[in-house]
Amino acid sequence: MVRESKKYEELRGFRTLFPDDLLIYKFISDSIEDVVKKWGYLPIEPPSLEYGEVLTAKGGLSPEQAKELFIFKDHDDRWIGLRFDLTTPIARIVGYNYESFVTKMPLRWYYFSKMWRYENDPKKGRYREFWQFGIELIGSSSHLADAETISIAIKSLLSLGFKPEQIKIFISHREILWGIISNFIEDQEKILEIIRLIDKKDKMTMEEIISKIKEIDENEELEKILSEILSLEPMEFQKLYDNFLVKIKDLNDKTKKAVENLNDLFNDLNIILNEYEMSFVLFDMSIARGFDYYTGIIYEVYIYKNNKRDGGSILGGGRYDRLIDLYGGLNTPSIGFALGVDRCVESMKELGIKIENLKNRPDAHIIVDISINEYLKSAFKISEILRNEGIVCTITLNKYSSWRKMLKSELEYADANKIPYTIIIDDSIKQGKVIYKDMNKRSQETIFIENIKNIFN
């Protein structure tokens, strides 16, 4: 075989999903779709490309995140970019057509789509082109809306086959940390820096973090509170409330409102979720999340293997009450989450979660000498009988110089594609019979055509 010597690679961070991969993606999307549909969510697919300003100026991106945009000039010299999430385009769409949606709110939408980010170091579970399944609940500020999305997130993951002990959802509130720190510091940049440091508590020791915080701002009282926050493990709400929230809730209006909000959410979750689902829920003050558009409740899901955290978060969400306003909507508080499907697939493989009914091959292959018209006619008749029964089958396409070659080649085809049964059409078709072959047992028998469908049940 002579080939061009140059090989054309795929773009860094991009990859091909082959049938076996894509069937898993399809399973994930079907399973979660089943869940969200029952809650009244409807599908949406915004365009892949947006004007640059939609993504940069208003997308709630920090400067570092803006660097990770796929953005370029088109033939008309306009800046356009690939979407990095769907919350932003959806917010734009709602803002743009605001009047037409008002009476329908709250909108319940879901999506399963590709996103693009120019990751500087793509690797496993982190691609430049990746898939998300997400929902958006647009136009409600109710804590019940928060609880609804969290409930759906849990049910979605369960529907994929994750076991309860493998799922943990960590809930926090943007305004609590912000409220506390803003009591001591006014500079917004500094507050953000400190929040990012707190988010690192898994990776740095408390001393390191505190000393870095001191570099930003020296304040004994703040330091005391922050050390306390850093020593808080993720825990049940009541415990967090008694140990910590009760102490800081009256610091200022912001923290007070946030604590009340979190309390309401907890009560809702207690009502919506059963005891078993409630056991996945923990409250963790150090969850920060990157997007600047988040405003209130935020949450992340991590997968656990043998009680140890396995990789980064696979699902994240939160409230973005002011994002749609930026695109022309009025006061449209909303919340949503997105599941990183690629990471989800990695986790499922890692945990050995098997997908039942994952069908990646036909049930039967009909082998026939296509140069004999009456054989071919019979083959198609049989294929139609099988397909009407929901049995997936393929038929010989090629002409062979001999019967032996045909059998060799066609049986190899069935073998290579793991097709479990073959049906061979030969002279006995004149008696209304065909050869039915079990490829695994390597056994065969001659049966009447009418009996074929019974064999497949």
Place this chain on the structure above:
RNA sequence: GCCAGGGUGGCGUAAUUUGGCAAGCGUGGGGGACUGUGGAUCCCCAGAUUCGGGUUCAAAUCCCGGCCCUGGCACCA
């Protein structure tokens, strides 16, 4: 972006330590034999040192750089 380790036919690998025969093997591919119970077996064929430069009589092997991959850090949506 930083550090470490890698990259040999389509795929999986041997040879790299110690530079030196024609880069070996398996699988997959093409062709053929066995001439209608066959997916077996046998024979033949094609096919690779990631790319660019350097050292050397000689480079898959040593050196430098690019690209890509895998870990770890950083960043993370």
